[in-house]
Amino acid sequence: MRFSGQVVIITGAASGIGQELCRLLARHGARIGLVDRNKPELDAFAEELRQTGSVCAAVPADVRQRDSVHDAVDQIVGALGSPDILIASAGICRASTVHDLRISDVEEIIGANFLGMVYAIEAILPAMLGRRSGQIVGISSMAALRGIPFEPAYSASKAAMSVYLESLRSELRPLEIGVTIVFPGYVQTPLLAEINGMMGSDMSSGRASTKEAAAAKIMRAIERRNAYAYFPRRLALSARLSHFMPPRMYDRVMRRIFSRFSISRRGGRM
Template identity: 60%
Template sequence: MRSSELVIAVTGAASGIGQEICRLFARRGAKIALIDREQSRLDAFEVELREAGVRCTAAAVDVRSHEQVQSAVRKIAQTLGPIDILIPCAGICRASTVDDLKIGDVEEMLQANFLGLVYMIDAVLPSMLERKHGHIVGVSSLAGVRGIPFEPAYSASKAAVAAYLESLRSELRTRGVVVTTIFPGYVQTPLLDGINGLMGADMANGKAVTAVAAAAAIVKAIERKRSYAHFPFSLGWGVHLSQLLPPRLYDLMIGRMFSRFPISNVVAPASLLENPKPRPVLS
């Protein structure tokens, strides 16, 4: 199918990697469905694309809401046609320590990073199966390959994305739907800026790839219908090879790497230690 006939739906489309993916597909003549919860940024980006002659539509959606996702996908299909390529990029990241696991943040990350992807797939998959054609591109993370300190919930949410897509891939392959899992490393986006602030230092140590480069790598993986893609190359291979390390050696290595961050020296407030949060009683 020619690019001009494709309908591409991207969540997290108003900034970062999602926005750059939209721009790349727009240059190829595709029809773009922009999905994001930031209404003002979304409107501005839609205007930019329309002024460039791109056929697009925008939907302000919180991907944590199954109902909002279903409604948006129906409207996209009515405006542009059924979705051919789904790229859920929306995601959030928070940091925590063992002194305060921040359960509210855990729930929010699982809802946005994992369930948001599941809701989008649930909304577009019936049409793909009916047409025996489609491509689902899920953005996991190298943090989902092996967990990293101070980001347990983020690591878990991205590991869930990878496992979910892997479970779907073999079954969907025989039905005409391609599944690609993306494992980005550090990318210069507002998400990285936010987590750097929480960690107290630059996690990438000045070596983060640009959102433009990340988008180019993702589009390349889509065009080649790869099952997996990771970037940057050296970091990606290093993380995947770390799966061969025994747990004790990995713990020692990763602990030393992350000891440079100020968050590692944060001690829980005395009030929290004296009055710990109540834990649920298991019957």
């Protein structure tokens, strides 16, 4: 199996998709470097992996802080060796309206979702360039494909992540370093539960993928070194086709979809 013995660093490793990817990779024999800012959950999860015989190193870090990310990567490299794969999975989301833009939330989201990935790439890339091998994986979102009402900072951060990785890919491909950008739809994670609470209803209408199914799809994309991975298929098709909608039509569709959420009635209707 391709992952056996490989060193994989995963940010956002203590919950959600990142956590399930750790479990899958560990079962395939990878050596896992876990990074997350929630130290109690991170330590408990690392112990769970060790109990199954997995080799891992867990370092708490706030990915919004450049020095914290570099220190975490240095500690993991010291324990496990140079990374073969980086999976940038750490992410947060907040909901807001035009009547309360919450700029502090915007700064936090951009820091965690976009700059956190950039700092991690900065930390691991020199070793990959030196070996002329490796793979960088970014867990983006369908929200990156076109702006989602009430989630402007989240949409922007995921779009920035995707375009940044796409720009790197053209340079890295000749150097044998792969780039995989993942665009999941709704997945049953604590992040979705949190945003559902902010929006006032289930964003997925009960159709969210399980994190196990999501992780399995991402693993296949990583193993095949795919440039992109979109799922679920039907939502991905709709989201990608939305690029061809004129702005007025797209806005009308968004108003109809999001009118069921209580957030749409705060400070005036959409």
